[in-house]
Amino acid sequence: MLFLKAERNLTKMPHGMSYYEYHSRCARPACHVVRNLLEAWFKKYPEEYQAKLKSDFSADDTNFQSAFWELYLHEYLLRLGYLLSIHPDLGEHTQKRPDFLARLDDGSELIVEAVTTSPRRESNLASKNRAATALRVVEEIDHPQFYVLLEENGTPCETPSGRKIAIGLRSWLNSFHPQTHL
Numbered sequence: 001m002l003f004l005k006a007e008r009n010l011t012k013m014p015h016g017m018s019y020y021e022y023h024s025r026c027a028r029p030a031c032h033v034v035r036n037l038l039e040a041w042f043k044k045y046p047e048e049y050q051a052k053l054k055s056d057f058s059a060d061d062t063n064f065q066s067a068f069w070e071l072y073l074h075e076y077l078l079r080l081g082y083l084l085s086i087h088p089d090l091g092e093h094t095q096k097r098p099d100f101l102a103r104l105d106d107g108s109e110l111i112v113e114a115v116t117t118s119p120r121r122e123s124n125l126a127s128k129n130r131a132a133t134a135l136r137v138v139e140e141i142d143h144p145q146f147y148v149l150l151e152e153n154g155t156p157c158e159t160p161s162g163r164k165i166a167i168g169l170r171s172w173l174n175s176f177h178p179q180t181h182l
Helices: 019-025 029-044 047-059 061-079 122-140 162-174
Strands: 083-086 100-103 109-112
Touching: 019 029, 019 047, 019 061, 029 047, 029 061, 047 061, 061 083, 061 100, 061 109, 122 162
Parallel strands: none
Antiparallel strands: 083 100, 100 109
16 A cells, blocks of 8 residues: 555645655545555555655655656556566666566567656755744644735744744734724
8 A cells, every 4th residue: 555544634735744644544536546546556556666656756845746756657557568677677788677677568668767856955855844844833823713824035044933933923823803804
């Protein structure tokens, strides 16, 4: 099984949550359709390679996207009628093992390496994680009379104090009076 057996209670993706966890926990009908489709594809992936692919799906968002692309290409090539070898040994001339060696009945072969691009660098990832921490705190603020609409503009250079954000935001929201400000 590709996705976690988890309580399906989310209707939106919280800031900082991985794609994998969100898709495992999403309660929306569209997520159910996507999970079922990917599970069906995953069942066709050779069993001896499933653990590695699942590990890539669950590692982080960049690996999730790469693993999805590899699974998608596997399904696509199968539907085109190719017989697939996963990470084949290409012989003595190289140590590299591409994702697939695809063969047709007529003997034609195709070597496929599933590659995705990601503009992220580790420093950018750390900055996004700091922003996600702050945004999660704001999302968790439950006020009986007001909602907070956020717009992201840049990323913090230091990890913000979730406690200070929560106290400041609650205090600010409590300073409003619905009859006056609506």
